[in-house]
Amino acid sequence: xxxxxxxxxxxxxxDRDLLRAIVLACLAVGAIGVSYGAVCVxxxxxxxxxxxxxxxxxxxxSEFLFxxxxxxxxxxxxxxxxxLLANARHLPYGLAIPPQVIQxxxxxxxxxxxMNDESVVLALAQPDVPRQRGAYWVxxxxxxxxxxxxxxxxxxxxxxxxxxxxxxxxxxxxxIILALMLPALRERAMRGAVLAGAAIALATTPFLPAGLPVLxxxxxxxxxxxxxxxxxxx
Amino acid sequence: MPYSxxxxxxxxxxAAGTFVFRFTGPVLRSRLTFPPRAEHLLNTxxxxxxxxxxxxxxxxxxQHVGGVARPMGVVVGGVLAxxxxxxxxxxxxxxxxxxxxxLLSVP
Numbered sequence: 001x002x003x004x005x006x007x008x009x010x011x012x013x014x015d016r017d018l019l020r021a022i023v024l025a026c027l028a029v030g031a032i033g034v035s036y037g038a039v040c041v042x043x044x045x046x047x048x049x050x051x052x053x054x055x056x057x058x059x060x061x062s063e064f065l066f067x068x069x070x071x072x073x074x075x076x077x078x079x080x081x082x083x084l085l086a087n088a089r090h091l092p093y094g095l096a097i098p099p100q101v102i103q104x105x106x107x108x109x110x111x112x113x114x115m116n117d118e119s120v121v122l123a124l125a126q127p128d129v130p131r132q133r134g135a136y137w138v139x140x141x142x143x144x145x146x147x148x149x150x151x152x153x154x155x156x157x158x159x160x161x162x163x164x165x166x167x168x169x170x171x172x173x174x175x176i177i178l179a180l181m182l183p184a185l186r187e188r189a190m191r192g193a194v195l196a197g198a199a200i201a202l203a204t205t206p207f208l209p210a211g212l213p214v215l216x217x218x219x220x221x222x223x224x225x226x227x228x229x230x231x232x233x234x
Numbered sequence: 235m236p237y238s239x240x241x242x243x244x245x246x247x248x249a250a251g252t253f254v255f256r257f258t259g260p261v262l263r264s265r266l267t268f269p270p271r272a273e274h275l276l277n278t279x280x281x282x283x284x285x286x287x288x289x290x291x292x293x294x295x296x297q298h299v300g301g302v303a304r305p306m307g308v309v310v311g312g313v314l315a316x317x318x319x320x321x322x323x324x325x326x327x328x329x330x331x332x333x334x335x336x337l338l339s340v341p
Contacts, residue, residue, distance in 0.1 A: 087255055166336055185281075206298070
């Protein structure tokens with residue numbers, strides 16, 4: 001009941017464009033979920049596995065890594081560590097989200113689970129706390145529905161889906177995040193830091209396990225002087 | 235058959251560990267007060283992570299950097315987004331350009 005009441009007030013803060021962006025991002029993730037479910041059962045995982053993993057982990061790239069490594073004969077311990085490394089970025093995400101968006105008490109537990117690339121970038125792009133909260137929660141809950149639903153659908157369709165790459169679905173995720181973060185990139189200092197970080201990540205990708213290059217990119221934050229000038233102390 | 239009870243334990247460990255990563259940030263944020271300058275840095279950090287994610291997800295497949303079809307799709311999507319095209323157009327264009335290039339056997 002509380003969630004429903006809460007959601008109603010959250011819903012009102014969202015304008016049409018924002019809502020449309022959230023629905024679309026969720027549908028796109030659902031489509032990727034279909035390919036994820038299909039890959040899982042094709043590799044020999046049981047039908048329920050992708051959907052259960054999708055609800056419990058709720059982080060697409062790490063699940064692909066986990067399933068891929070185990071299917072390739074990797075040890076479950078190694079697969080867990082690699083997938084965890086890919087998810088370590090959620091810690092700095094959680095530091096960047098204002099506490100009023102996450103809210104205290106039991107809601108913090110739910111909100112933490114709803115943290116993902118899309119909900120974070122959407123929330124940070126909003127100008128005020130009510131809209132940040134609305135974007136974060138609605139997008140997060142949408143993902144919690146669409147990602148497992150897509151995975152289940154893909155698992156059931158199974159071998160019908162052969163070449164998921166042919167549809168270009170893998171281009172959707174980066175295009176979505178890029179489009180959502182463009183407003184923030186208008187600020188010069190931000191653009192510099194993001195470009196430097198991207199360069200670090202790209203340069204280290206061939207040598208490091210997935211997830212680590214993105215974390216190393218964080219050094220770019222300190223390379224770039226803040227807009228207020230270097231005299232001000234940290 | 236890749237599935238075994240050990241894999242389920244591994245999955246539960248992954249889920250628990252991921253939750254700890256997700257939960258730590260909000261807990262620290264609620265216990266400590268950060269000066270505005272630090273908040274700005276944290277905000278920049280999130281954007282740097284997201285930007286690096288975009289670039290690696292676009293240009294790399296696993297540890298291998300290469301391929302043209304996906305980067306072209308994402309660039310077309312990015313240009314459309316800069317021109318204020320509707321979000322739906324951006325996302326569909328990125329996937330469509332990539333799909334068409336692959337149809338033409340562009341890697």
